[in-house]
Amino acid sequence: MFGLFDSTKKAVKKYNKVAHKIMALEDTMKAMSDEALKNQTKIFKDRIKNGETLDDILVEAFATVREASKRVTGLTPYFVQLVGGMSIHDGNIAEMRTGEGKTLTAVLPAYLNALNGDGVHIVTVNEYLAKREAEGEIGDLFRFLGLTVGLNIRDLDREGKKAAYACDIMYSTNSELGFDYLRDHMVLYHKDMVAQRGYPYAIIDEVDSILIDEARTPLIISGPAKQTQNLYQQSDRFVKSLSDHEYELDVESNTVELTPEGIAKAESVFNIENLYDLSHVSLLHHINNALKANFTMFRDKEYMVVEGEVLIIDQFTGRVLKGRQFSEGLHQALEAKENVEIKKETVTVATITYQNFFRMYKKLSGMTGTAKTEEDEFIEIYNMSVIEIPTNKPVIREDAKDYFFVTAEEKYQALIEEIKRRHEIGQPILIGTIAVETSEFLSMELRKHRINHEVLNAKNHEREAEIVAKAGQKGAVTIATNMAGRGTDIKLGEGVVELGGLAVLGSEKHDARRIDNQLRGRSGRQGDPGFSRFYLSAEDELMVRRGGDRFRTIIETLQRAQATGEPVTSKMITSLITGAQKRSEGVNSEIRKNVLRYDDVLRVQREIIYAERTSILTKETVEEEVIKFIETIVEAEIDEFIIPHGRNKFEIKDEAIVHHFESFLIPKGMVKIEDVNEMDEVEIVNHYKDLAIKLLVSKKEVVPQEVYNEFLKVIMLRVIDTYWMRHIDAMSELRQGVRLQSYGQQNPLIIYQKEGKRMFDEMRYNISKDIARYAALGRIELNVSREAVVKNTSTNQGEDASKQKRKQPKRAHRSQLPWNRR
Structure with missing residues (x-):
């Protein structure tokens, strides 16, 4: 850990020196007219075209944004925001406390990296935040500096998305980016791909939420259902x-x-x-x-x-x-x-994990208030260090010791008393819970005590912005599940500072320390006073799962020793709980890595298929590829009928060869057995290759060249898509099946890798075989057109536009029941 801490110190020291240079340009920038300031963007772009690097112009570019921000938003980035901006530009994670202005910090590296014309994606946890930035002051700041700003949300059609991806800066959610990537490799024409420039640079807001918390759930596009x-x-x-x-x-x-x-x-x-x-x-x-x-x-x-x-x-x-x-x-x-x-359970037709999606970016960086506890994982999987950025003003919030109780009842009683006491003096209170049921139970208890309050949970999230905006006002009491944590700032109302700021009371601890820190961080922003304390009992889920009886005994012993009726505070229990949380984090980290290990097998296969598909879409003609398929298939298929007998001697099964090729590649009657009898093993292979290629090429005589080219593309796309979708579903079933193998002392992942490779090789061979067959035997229609293999696709994050109609369930006979099928 010392080494990691050192990297933060070293980096901050380096960035501080550069930040002083940026601050030194303040007066020069102030003296510029709006026009001159806007013109800086053109000057920077020209300098990059003439061979300068982004690092060469960083100082002036950051200074330009700093001055423009003052004029457009009225906010001037602090010294520490410049430091954060540099760590993001270097492809790291800037860990900045709540209220330190992460949104404005991201503008600095985003502007700088957009100057080379490749585009920058700023990724947020939800569409509300993406919209707020793109359409609000932050978007105006980019536009003032002459950059285009796009917003990529779910409701956009393909043209709207293409326009957003073509912008210098694009705001989007993580899931929308991932689904666009999968859909881009299901399109039938290259012009329909929305991410035409690929994946240059991403800045991920709340990076731990997106790359850690959500990384256990892969993105899935699914097709028609299984019964x-x-x-x-x-x-x-x-x-x-x-x-x-x-x-x-x-x-x-x-x-x-x-x-x-x-x-x-x-x-x-x-x-x-x-x-x-x-x-x-x-x-x-x-x-x-x-x-x-x-x-x-x-x-x-x-x-x-x-x-x-x-x-x-x-x-x-x-x-x-x-x-x-x-x-x-x-x-x-x-x-x-x-x-x-x-x-109905659907069939998976395309899937990717967030880890593998974001690792496709040439450069990746992020920001959050809480990432240090997961730094090892960020380095190992994404090659990003976590740089702790100092706060603009010292944090003066009081983080009180945890209170421990034997039973949950005692804990809630003490928590309600504390809420009453603080509410009487008017101090705003935020009560953090980890489940909807706890928030509803506490809400009921507060109603009994006639304490007015708001509840922010999954059942009430529509009013989120309004509830959060009022949570720092005098007398406000807010109960919130973990959702009050992200992308929202609780500002203190008048007279609240004198009352001690916002009091955060946690009713339970979460499996991950980050989430607790996130709750604490709601209070004490920008040097404001604040208070936080967690109330815990031996009956809490975390305590029960990590050794409940042990905790109960320790707390009871400590309680007897005090005999004052006061809650127990104990360094020993706190460190036991921290240890339990570390173990949970370790378990969860292992689950994520395991998801990734399995997806890595699919990733290699996915990249091969997607590259082949894109190449079909972008080439003028794929005739050469089809001819190669025909040659490969003839060689492979004839092989089993030519049996070596001693040195350079072969037994050729003439009749079998003729029958075999008549069934899938050459029209009946085209090859006579007596012709084959006269040929040796080399001539026979060449004869069949020539025949099949002639069948293919002769089609050019009856239709225009562009129709012929389109005919071959239609065949290739259709065959590849059909087999690939079946393969993904088969891989998903294989993964479920290999779990059983661990009972036989075998490593399921190794079986998955070997079997997955065998299935992939088999699929690619079948693709070649079908393409060769359809190309040789198919008749060209003049109105040939490309068609999607799967229509009505939906995602595991909500339906797409075309909803499926419900079918009436059919009765199954006993012999048809799923477990009786072989």
């Missing part, structure tokens, strides 16, 4: 019928599985011999999902049910993720559990 609803209901009924001794729940790792008795019961109920036989992968997967849904996931904590729909609650922000689904059938398992309509 498996019945299996969800059967599995759910089975799991609900289990007795305690038939399943085992591991509280610490939050996992659940069948005991030997439970396995025997499953085999009897589903009438099968061995649940762990590979032919029952699908059934076992459904049972595991039903176990997870019934025993490890709770309504109003991980999800809510609203109007017959299961909605996910984001565990890091407390928001409802509208339209998003748990993947791999877990969502359908929850729908079965809650007895609401089960949505």
Whole structure:
């Protein structure tokens, strides 16, 4: 850790020197007219064209933005914001406390990097923030300096998106960027790709939220559905019928599985011999999902049910993720559990993880208030160091010691008393909770005590901006889940400073220390006073999962020793909890790395297929590629009929060859057996190659060249897309299947890699074979046109425009039930 701390010190020292040079230009810039200041952009662009680097012009460019900001927004970037801007420009993460002006800091490196004409993407956690910056003062600042500003949101059509991507600066959300990338590699014409310039430079706001918290969920575009609803209901009924001794729940790792008795019961109920036989992968997967849904996931904590729909609650922000689904059938398992309509499980047609998407950028950087605890992961996966930027004014907030109680009841009682005491003097209070149910329970308690308050949780997020704006006013009491943490600033009302600023009271600790720090950081911005304290009990989820009885015993012992009825404060328990949080962070980090290890297998395959696809879209003609496919296929297919017998002697199965090629490459009757009899092993291969190529090339005689070119492109795109989509779905099934392999002392990842490569090679061979076949035997229609293989695609973050119609469920005969299919 010393080395990492050192890197911050060294970097800040270097940036401080440059920041003094920028400050020294203040008077020169002040003397410039608006026109002269705007003209700086053109001067800088010319200097770059003449060979200067971005670093050469950094001092003057930052000074220009600083002066322009004063004129457009009335805000002048502080010295520490210049330091933050430089660390972002260097491809690092600037860790800046709440209220230190991250938004304005990002303008400095964004302006500088936009001067080379490649474009800069500024990534925010939600569309509200993206819109606020692009359309507000920050956007005006870029526009004042002569740069174009785009906003990329979900509602835009393709032309609107293309225009946004073509801008110097584009604001977007992380999910929209990822989905655009996947959709760009499903288009049928190159002109329809929205990211024409690729992925040059990204500045990610709240970088830990996007690259760490959301990295466990890959982005998925899905196509028409699979039929498996019945299996969800059967599995759910089975799991609900289990007795305690038939399943085992591991509280610490939050996992659940069948005991030997439970396995025997499953085999009897589903009438099968061995649940762990590979032919029952699908059934076992459904049972595991039903176990997870019934025993490890709770309504109003991980999800809510609203109007017959299961909605996910984001565990890091407390928001409802509208339209998003748990993947791999877990969502359908929850729908079965809650007895609401089960949505069809869809087929994955394109997918990527955030880690692999953002690693495609030539340069990546970010900013947040809390990233240092995850620095190792940022360095290992993204090659970004975390640079702690000093605050503009010293932080004077009082972070009080944690209070410990034996039971949750005692904890909430003490918390309510503290709220009453502070509310009586008018001090604004922010109460942090980690679940919707806790926020609603505390809201009920406050109503009993007639304390007016606002609740900011997943059920009430529409009024978020309004609630946050008032949270720092005199007498305000706000209960919030983790969502009050990001991209919002709580400003203090009149007379609040004298009362001690905003008091932040945490009702529980989160698995990750960052989230607790984020809550604390709501208070004490820009040198304001403030207070924070966490109230904890031995019954809290984190304490129970990480050794509940031990905590209970320690707290009870300490309580007896005091005998004053006061809450317990103890360095020992605090350090035990910090240790528990570190372990949780480690576990979560390992889960993310594992997601990445699996996606890396797919990433290599995805990049090969996407590169081939893009090359088809951009080339004038693909005839050469098609001819290569024909030659490869003839050689490979003939191989099994030419058997070596001693040195340079071969047995040629003439009749078999003729029959075989008639079935897929050459029209019937075109080759006679007596012709083949006369040929040796080399002549026969060349004969078939020539015939197939002639069949292909002869098509040019009947249609214009452009129709012929289009015919070949249509074949290649259609075949590649069909096979690739099937392959992705097969890889997803393989991944679920290899989990079972760990029971046989084998590493599932290695099996996934080997089997995945074998499947990919097989798919590429089949692609070549189909392209060769259709190109040789196909007839060209004059009105040939490109068509998408999958229509009505939706994403795992909400439906796309074309909604699918519901079909009536069909009854299945016993022989057709999913677990009876082989």
